[in-house]
Amino acid sequence: MIGRKLVERLAKDGGMEELLLHDVVPPQAPAGARVKVRAVTSDLSTPGEAEKLVNARPDLIFHLAAIVSGEAEADFEKGYRINLDGTQRLFEAIRKVGEGYQPRVVFTSSIAVFGAPFPEAIDDQFLNAPLTSYGTQKAIGELLLSDYSRRGFFDGIGLRLPTICVRPGKPNRAASGFFSGIIREPLAGHEALLPVPRSVRHWFASPRAAIGFLLHAARLDTARLGARRNLSMPGISATVGEQIESLRKVAGDQAVRLIREEPDATIMRIVEGWPRNFAPRRALELGFRADSSFEEIIRIHIEDELGPRRA
């Protein structure tokens, strides 16, 4: 989803020779692109595929691919194969080009690299102690990104994205899906299930803010990063209760009434291990900017996804 929105934005902005899209399912070319677009479908974890992609020596690589948290937890081998082996193969393919090739690599990590117990707000020196296989795979990707960058094989930057909210489209298998569902579904007039108590606090960014992070990372002077190439992105810390009150302000009681509480112990156990709040000082100093409130996050969803229908 972030990939699709990023591609739409890059295609619209132009300013590049070619946009090479890659996914394990056929990537959708953006409508009205102002640049040449080429789409490749393959499994990055298959030997040789990463080399083919890197053959064209792109100057800028966004590596967003991932099996989501719920699926990586349900299928141990698949999670490691796609999230870890796939990333390693891409990094190795870039390294092996040699000849001074040193692209900018923007890697999307996740706040799932952190695990409870947490301080009040997670700062830039807090340890990565993930409590999911997904978080482990992302944390390893971060370490590889830093080492490959330090050795000069590429110029990497890793972004720990907050949970993206409101995620458009259909629910995916991410355990975090309900954080978007309880906003998106009621706004569309559908019922949404809430599997956790309203006291659960979490860390959010809109898709629009996330695209902003990625574009900023692509342009940033990485000399300012030093050896620590991975950054926790700014976001909005809100409880589920605060999410719901924001929904009420934007869309009224009839929307809120569509949220049905249906506790799910498995999701609760996963979510309990997730971060609630951050003090992302480095990212703010480097110019990354978050949404201003959870209400704004909802309004962005309405503008960007529901705009025409509600106009």
Added chain:
Amino acid sequence: MIGRKLVERLAKDGGMEELLLHDVVPPQAPAGARVKVRAVTSDLSTPGEAEKLVNARPDLIFHLAAIVSGEAEADFEKGYRINLDGTQRLFEAIRKVGEGYQPRVVFTSSIAVFGAPFPEAIDDQFLNAPLTSYGTQKAIGELLLSDYSRRGFFDGIGLRLPTICVRPGKPNRAASGFFSGIIREPLAGHEALLPVPRSVRHWFASPRAAIGFLLHAARLDTARLGARRNLSMPGISATVGEQIESLRKVAGDQAVRLIREEPDATIMRIVEGWPRNFAPRRALELGFRADSSFEEIIRIHIEDELGPRRA
């Protein structure tokens, strides 16, 4: 070296059915063993070798193997192959046994998982931001150890050993070699090179303390660890100047005169990124015990390595 000392200790203590030794070079069977000893020579990073080792379903596995820091920095591919792929293959082989097999795995990590800038003393919540490929490989091993333990594939514990000092025998390719060399060589009447200024501070444990850590980790109730399976071990924080003054107290001026300063920019650059001091509260609470002073570290070396010759 730690492996050899550990094996000698285990063979002497007895209390197990069989001791299976593995190394990439023929492992030396301990003299006067009170248990059956079997030695296997193979490359753990070669497909299939880890499976053979795990076939006997050992209850307790010490995984100490590693390309040292200097070599992992000099040979990128070899470092990743041995330190990362080798560890991953071992963990995978254990997982694939299945049938409820869940051995205790004691993994030696390193303080090289940490990278500057540091706080005054590194606590148990400080991030892993290694500045060497070796440190990166160890940090990834730690993450895998925690995830495989959380998933119940084995019962792992990772120990971030301080720099072992005084390391007996010949210098190896570790960039940290001089920390031992400036004590060991003068005590043997030989000249030692000092490649860094006396103000450099570092974190030490004797081989005897390190063996104590490993044996304690093998017996520890891992339920006390929670999900964070990796621990910074206690140690002694000392500057090179303090090391030298301890040597003077133990062995006099004539020993100290054998230390020759020969600055080495490469070693200095690596060492600058290394930790200087720790607050290893969790390990202390869990009963891990360090040496009492750097002088004691020197006396242990004399007792354990030079004893008969000096008697």
